[in-house]
Amino acid sequence: MKIQLKDITMRFDHTTAVDHLNVTIEEGKLVSLLGPSGCGKSTTLYMLAGLYRPSEGELYFGERLVNKIEPENREIGMVFQNYALYPHLTVLKNIMFPLKMAKVPKKEAEARAKEMAALVQIDHLLDRKPSQLSGGQQQRVAIARALVKKPKLLLLDEPLSNLDARLRLEMREEIRRIQQEVGITTIFVTHDQEEAMSISDHVLLMKDGRMQQYSAPQDMYDYPKNKFVAQFLGNPPINIFPAKLSDDLQTIVLQDTRETLQLEAPISDPAAMNGDYELGIRPEDFYIETDSVKAGLKVETIRVERIGRDNLLNAKLGQINLRAIISPDVKINKGDMITLGIRPGRARLFDSSSGHNLLH
Amino acid sequence: MNDKPTLNKTLKAVLYLLPALVIIVTFSIYPIVKSFFMSFYTDYDYFKDLVYARGLDNYKVIFEDPEFWKSLGNTLLFVVGVVPLSIIISLVIATLLNQKIKFRGLFRTIYFLPFVTSVVAVSIVWRWIFHSQYGVLNYFLGLFGISPINWLTDPTWAMPSLVILAIWKGLGYNIIIFLAGLQNINQQYYLAAKIDGAGAWERFKNITVPLLSPTTFFISIVSIINSFKVFDEVYALFGGQPGPAGSAETIVYYIYNKFYGEWDFGVASAAAYVLFLVIFIFTLIQLYFGKKVNY
Structure with a gap:
């Protein structure tokens, strides 16, 4: 089912939780609602579920305007953050519950529930009570319960936040697998950018109730619309340097240093120029330049950490600390002066007042 | 806090406990034990406290x-x-009071009032309500064309009157306990049930009732024990009599009457122990079934 949000706004007393959100979600896609706490992502999900009623705007499920439709009539399934499995019912009864409410004959309901349990691989646990299940198993039951009545839309509210790191990885692959097997339109709320990046077709990044960017995860990572998007995605986070642009509109001068950098392309909107910029470079876009003739940033090493297969270099450029992921082959010690090159096309330039990305 | 127990400290602790212990032993433990022995006194001189047989x-x-x-x-x-x-009515009222309604605090107070007022005082009011000629109850029934009922003087209606009073009196306590139980139910279950397509009645039936069952179980045990021990209401409502023609004579009234009316302490004690046994058996049965309601 195609979902359309038109100017959706949600106000609570004096705060605006969601501010004129316009999004179209295509059928069969998995979309993540991503953002820091309090950005309005859960509110948006609750509006989709019908648990909140939008203050303004129109919400369409397919062609149907659903603003005033109660949750029980929306043909949706939802997985809650703490799963909300009915503690007094067995796994089988939990999964059957939505069918029982829909007055499906008991035999058929049982067959469908078992089929769904098999899909999420919990068919050996049907007689257990939720309290006898592990977190991952509860999660699977919750997904089965949400899917059993064949809803048109599946909503997941931070479904992985209560699981440990390894299980989280496993369950997010499971969610992706199940979603693709069933082919259901799915909306997934998370504050974990890695989670969102790894399983979604599209990511909707929000901040303070406003949409920041809505695009495929890799596009969002590579072509952030603004500084917030660039900083929110990526771990370790992107390095930001205050900068000026020289008169030729091609040369960036880093503040407090004499380092300069040539842009490969002219900035997209020359009218937005006001003189103050911020240069953003992701840690993995640095490399150690050994050829002293080539351009690069001269930095002083503070510390080198070995993290798994990479080395994380903490260094100082003028007064600013930066992080770079470098090959572990090169031996660097504290205090060494090294030259860091930037991979071509990987520098981002942001307007320092509006935060807009000026290069894409 | 986890100091080693020394003689000194133990004595100190005993000293702190002493006032409460003295009261409990004198007014609870001693009468329980004494009445148990008393129930076997067949020939007893209570003036001299001599037991002959x-x-x-x-x-x-x-x-x-x-x-x-x-x-x-x-x-x-x-x-x-x-x-x-009493359980059904208080559950319904508690559910209503748990909603976001206006004057919720006021309603809670109103329903709780009967619990904190004196039975004797309230019974006097109820004697007036039940009055066959001037009573409010008969007045209302009259509006529906029902002819006046002799609530307190007709043997068939004495017990229903007593039941009405007792239900009204117990509501406040039950409602408060139910409200506490309702508030312990995670709201997420209701949200989940809504999404799963359950309407208000289905949510009440499938979420509230089962998840409240430990509370209901507790209330039913307490209510049954308290109801077996009913006395004040009988005594006050019928002016010291056990209802017309003994139609509302309860077991505790019987015990009271044997003790104070006929001064037959042995028989009164024996009846008290029979009552104890009955309550004990009922509670055991409930505990047995109660294991099934707890999830």
Whole structure:
């Protein structure tokens, strides 16, 4: 089912939780609602579920305007953050519950529930009570319960936040697998950018109730619309340097240093120029330049950490600390002066007042 | 806090506990034990506290006493009349009070008032409500064309009057306990049930009732025990009498009457222990079934 949000706004007393959100979600896609706490992502999900009623705007499920439709009539399934499995019912009864409410004959309901349990691989646990299940198993039951009545839309509210790191990885692959097997339109709320990046077709990044960017995860990572998007995605986070642009509109001068950098392309909107910029470079876009003739940033090493297969270099450029992921082959010690090159096309330039990305 | 117990400290602790212990031992433990022994005194001089003979005669007396059986029957009738109705009514009211309604605090206070007022004082008001000529109840029934009922003087209506009073009196306590239980139910279950397509009644039936069952279980045990022990209401409502023609004589009234009316302490104690046994058995049965309601 195609979902359309038109100017959706949600106000609570004096705060605006969601501010004129316009999004179209295509059928069969998995979309993540991503953002820091309090950005309005859960509110948006609750509006989709019908648990909140939008203050303004129109919400369409397919062609149907659903603003005033109660949750029980929306043909949706939802997985809650703490799963909300009915503690007094067995796994089988939990999964059957939505069918029982829909007055499906008991035999058929049982067959469908078992089929769904098999899909999420919990068919050996049907007689257990939720309290006898592990977190991952509860999660699977919750997904089965949400899917059993064949809803048109599946909503997941931070479904992985209560699981440990390894299980989280496993369950997010499971969610992706199940979603693709069933082919259901799915909306997934998370504050974990890695989670969102790894399983979604599209990511909707929000901040303070406003949409920041809505695009495929890799596009969002590579072509952030603004500084917030660039900083929110990526771990370790992107390095930001205050900068000026020289008169030729091609040369960036880093503040407090004499380092300069040539842009490969002219900035997209020359009218937005006001003189103050911020240069953003992701840690993995640095490399150690050994050829002293080539351009690069001269930095002083503070510390080198070995993290798994990479080395994380903490260094100082003028007064600013930066992080770079470098090959572990090169031996660097504290205090060494090294030259860091930037991979071509990987520098981002942001307007320092509006935060807009000026290069894409 | 986890100091090693020394003699000094233990003495200090005993000293702190002493006032409470003295009261409990004098007014609870001693009477319990004493009345147990008393129930076997068949020939007793209470002026000199001399026991001439002991035996099971007291038990024989009450088991052969039709009045005892009648009072036991009345008590059972009272329990059956009060407990289920009281639980259902208080659950409904508690559910309503748990909603976001106006003047919620006011309503809670109103419903809780009967619990904190004196039975005797309230019974006087109820005697007026039940009055066959000037009573409010008969007035309202009159509006629906029902002819006046002799609530307090007709043997068939004495027990229903008592049941009505007892239900009203117990509502406040039950509602408060139910409200606490309702508030312990995670709202997420209701949200989940909504999404799963459950309407208001289905949510009440499938979420509220089962998740509240530990509370309901607790209330039913307390109510049954309290209902078996009913006395004040009988005494006050019928002006010291056990209802017209003994129609509202409960077991505790029987005990009271044997003790203070006939000064037959042995028989009174024996009847008290029979009541204890009945309550004990009922509670055991409940505990047995209660294991199934707890999830």
